[in-house]
Amino acid sequence: GKPINYPTYDMSKPKESFMAVREFLKHDLCTDCREGYELPPTEVKWIEDMLSYNLEGGKMNRGLMVVESGVAIFKAKKIPITNEVLCRFAIVGWCIEYLQAFFLITDDIMDDSVTRRGQPCWYRQKHVGMIAINDGITMEMCLYKILKRHFAGETYYLQLLDLFMETTFQTEMGQLLDTLCANLDLTDFTTTR
Numbered sequence: 001g002k003p004i005n006y007p008t009y010d011m012s013k014p015k016e017s018f019m020a021v022r023e024f025l026k027h028d029l030c031t032d033c034r035e036g037y038e039l040p041p042t043e044v045k046w047i048e049d050m051l052s053y054n055l056e057g058g059k060m061n062r063g064l065m066v067v068e069s070g071v072a073i074f075k076a077k078k079i080p081i082t083n084e085v086l087c088r089f090a091i092v093g094w095c096i097e098y099l100q101a102f103f104l105i106t107d108d109i110m111d112d113s114v115t116r117r118g119q120p121c122w123y124r125q126k127h128v129g130m131i132a133i134n135d136g137i138t139m140e141m142c143l144y145k146i147l148k149r150h151f152a153g154e155t156y157y158l159q160l161l162d163l164f165m166e167t168t169f170q171t172e173m174g175q176l177l178d179t180l181c182a183n184l185d186l187t188d189f190t191t192t193r
Contacts, residue, residue, distance in 0.1 A: 007024050007087065011071070011086065014067065015064070019060075022055060022056075022094055028149070029146070030047055050122070050135045050139070051139070054135075055101055057117045060093075062097060063094055063097045064093060065093070066093035066096060070085075071089070094146070095164065098143035099168065103175075105135060106133070108122070109130075122135065147161065
């Protein structure tokens with residue numbers, strides 16, 4: 001593919017730089033939806049708004065930790081840290097944030113939650129409703145599009161995919177336990193359950 005023009009990542013401004021990568025990825029995804037999939041403008045705007053609403057406003061600790069950890073590992077191994085390396089760390093971090101957003105969108109629906117991060121849950125938006133189910137799945141698929149675009153040529157690409165899929169599976173098993181607990185009585189809980 002064509003070379004990627006990553007934004008400048010300034011380690012003295014970690015949150016601002018991390019958020020700049022979020023905007024870079026959102027723009028890239030929306031461009032792909034418009035040009036690669038010929039999605040009409042209304043639907044592209046929906047994707048853009050859905051990504052913004054569900055990815056902004058969090059603490060971003062998971063994603064920022066990827067950058068910090070990557071930098072620490074590279075420094076310890078005396079591997080040069082370029083702007084591209086920093087952006088790719090941030091991209092993996094944002095994939096974690098995308099995965100978390102997918103979990104939150106769907107969990108809010110299952111739990112009939114009202115608010116998330118001090119604002120109405122995505123599905124509680126009057127114009128959204130159960131479209132949020134598709135949005136949650138779209139959010140998850142976006143992370144795989146991002147991984148493919150930025151890491152498909154790397155020897156560790158399959159390991160990255162497996163890590164995200166295994167994490168998703170384990171989380172979904174936990175979600176099943178959580179949701180089925182609503183159907184249990186206190187006597188159903190034992191030392192083995």
